[in-house]
Amino acid sequence: MYDHSDKEKIQFYSQKIRKLILLILFAMIVLTCGFYVALVLLSYIGENSIFTNRYPTSIPGIDDQFECENSDKIWRNHKCWDYKHDPSF
Structure with a gap:
């Protein structure tokens, strides 16, 4: 029913899917961290701005x-x- 090439294809695509999922998770983590860093910096700049004094x-x-x-x-x-x-x- 399954030959050797089908198992290799399944293994190949499952590795690609794992890598894609890890890449998406990594991108989400980087974007989330970047968003919070920007938020903290903007709030710090807003509080100490020369225009608020x-x-x-x-x-x-x-x-x-x-x-x-x-x-x-x-x-x-x-x-x-x-x-x-x-x-x-």
Whole structure:
């Protein structure tokens, strides 16, 4: 019923299937690890980004101390300062 060549074919294809399954598992592990590494790096970069920190900014249209303090800003050195802006302002 089965001759020698059929057994060799079955053995050949079963080895190929095993290798393919191992390759797929390896690729899944690498992709999963890469995803989690990227996620950790992005969360670290997001927390320490210069755009999440706030810096003092001199507001150019307000030259009056009364107007500055009424808009919840700080008057210092004859300038109106705001501490709510990131560097992209």
